[in-house]
Amino acid sequence: MAFLLSRMGFPLWSGICLIVSTTPANTIVGNETDRLALLAIKTKITQDPPGVVNSWNNSYHFFEWKGVRCGHWHKRVTIIDLQSGDLVGSLSPHIGNLSFLHELRLNNNTFRGEILAEIGNLFRLQKLNLSINNFEGEIPANLSRCSNLTYLGVGSNNLVGKFPEALTPLSKLIYLGIHLNNLTGGIPPFIGNLTSLVRISASYNPFGEKSKFPWIGRYSTLYLPPGFGSMFPHPQILQLYGNQFTGPLPLLISNSLELVSFDVGENNFNGKITNDFGSLQNLRKITISDNHFRNGEPDELAFLGSLANCSNLEKLRMQGNQFRGVLPDSVGNLSNHLFYLTHSENQIYGTIPSTIGNLVNLALLNMYNNQFTGKIPPSIGFLQKLQRLSLDNNKLSGKIPNSIGNLSLLTKLYLAGNRIEGTIPSSLGTCRNLLSLHLFQNNLSGTIPGELLRISTLSISLNLAQNRLFGSLPADVGSLKNLMELDISENGLSGEIPSSLGSYTSLENLSLQENFFQGSIPLASETLRGIANFDLSHNLSGKIPTFLEKFALQKLNLSFNDFEGEVPMKGVFTNASAVSIVGNYRLCGGIVNQDGEFVAAVKVLNLQNRGAVKSFIAECETLRNIRHRNLVKIITSCSSVDCQENDFKALVYEFMPNGSLEGWLHSSPKTNNGQNEHRRLNLLERINIAIDVACALDYVHHQCHTPIIHCDLKPSNILLDHDMVAHVGYFGLARFCPELTILKQSSSIGIRGSIGYVPLGNKFSLTFLYFDICLF
Structure with a gap:
């Protein structure tokens, strides 16, 4: 280097080191290219x-x-x-x-x-x-x-x-x-x-080709390729859930020896599973749920036997199919690592094998919505790591085994919808982690054990409804301070409702109906301010406490008791759809009546007006003989005298909350009850109203025993219900036609109606006038 520099005319100074960069020139150019590319990428980020x-x-x-x-x-x-x-x-x-x-x-x-x-x-x-x-x-x-x-x-x-x-x-x-x-x-x-x-x-794709009706948005079925399993000799995770694959499960999947997780859930696979999974030594998770596997043979669950060789299996999900066979004893030979097993929502019948108790590491066992019969095997008590057990909606009978009390880690126990009999075992009191217990719709008898009511962790639901329990409700029920739902309805419980219920701080749903409770609603219940649904029907007596007015209730059922006195008038008692007090014949007052509240429209006639009495008679006569969904329904009529001995006549109609068509066509801040004052009818609503009116007129013209002409059809006489369905009202000028064709009578009809019958420029009125006179 020194020689070259000397030959090029550069002096060589002692002690001076000349550093020459070896960075290629194209790197500098590349750096600038990258910088400009990044800035261009930034401009596209909005x-x-x-x-x-x-x-x-x-x-x-x-x-x-x-x-x-x-x-x-x-x-x-x-x-x-x-x-x-x-x-x-x-x-x-x-x-x-x-x-x-x-x-x-x-x-x-x-x-x-x-x-x-x-x-x-x-x-x-x-x-x-x-x-x-x-x-x-x-x-x-x-x-x-x-x-x-x-x-x-x-x-x-x-x-x-x-x-x-x-x-x-x-x-x-x-x-x-x-x-x-x-x-x-x-x-x-x-x-x-x-x-x-x-x-x-590859889950959740419509992998099928579009059908010949593409506007329906459906896809045809799709078979996996016959050699699908041989395509991937070394897969570890295979996810095909959420598609529309159909046909049998490919046999060659069993040859994917390194498979760890296999998921074909939420497809349309069907037929009998004949795969031998025994060679899949690494398999930990298998999901075949929500398909249509079934062939109707008793041994269609025999494939579970081959899974016994999968010594690392941790999770098996096979719910939501159509399996209709017997659960084989070989289910107890599954891996000791298995912690999740669910075969719910099938049609599996027979007894629950006692070998299920071998799966000692199970944390979740779901077998609900099947056809299991026989008793719950006592061996279930060996599953001491179990946290959730769901056997509800089967046909199980016999008693709840005492060994279930060994499941000290259990948080949710669902045995509802079976034929279980006997008493509720007091050993359940040892399940100190229980959050939710459902035993409803069985044949359980005896008293409610106090040990059960002292499980302080019960905070989601305790449902013992629709059994044959008797005796009093123990005061220990107050120990469940954090419970959100308590349902002991439709039993034979008696005595007074314990005041300890008032200690609940989180209770939202309380159902005590259809027992033999006595006395009145305890005053201690005043503290249940968070309750949303309260059912005390078919039980009590006394007065309805006014503190219920302060509750934020969504439903209150006090029906078929022996309550007396006045009905409270505030809070939930102002909402007839939320309160039921039917069957309490000694109650009086209140906004809510005993057949349910309804809102009606009352039309009081001014008898000083000319023709008012005749109009009243005509309307009563007309509405007495006709019924149609597009006619205003008359509830009753009143013809009497008022307190000053003057004649009084009124008609009571079904209330139409959206007012008249007149109000919608010519709305102002003072029309339509102050609602919808800034909204106009769209084209579809206008067409639907016209169709409704035409249907009503077709009915009175053609389908009545005697044809009727309205004679005063205009927007103010067309009323709209909650769903904007039109109803024709006011038949005070209606005319009954004899058994003659309209063609012969049309010349004598003339123009009748009140002022505004054909308001100039009102297309609706002109159309309806045409319908009323000429349609038939």
């Missing part, structure tokens, strides 16, 4: 609430920008990590200029538009995660040029079309996530060429 890309400016070098990482040697961008940044925008084509990019993480944002083909220029790219965004269009075939990809995640977007066959060259791909999109065309067989795949997530 919203950035947390300020993720605020640092992307000229104040900092780009390898100091947030979410950007560069290589140590060449200072080129290798990673862009903007995941979970609340970003909104789209991709810039300049992203294809980041030629050294290894990872692009944009997942969990709100990027829109298409996945750009320019990403295919990134031949060094190893990880592409665009999941949980709003990308649309098809998966670009150009991604096949990213031959180093090991991770491709585009799940949870709005992608359409088929998975492109051009991506076959991605031989290094380990993870493929295409779930929660709108992909069609099935899982193509060429995916089997991606031999490095360990995990595929």
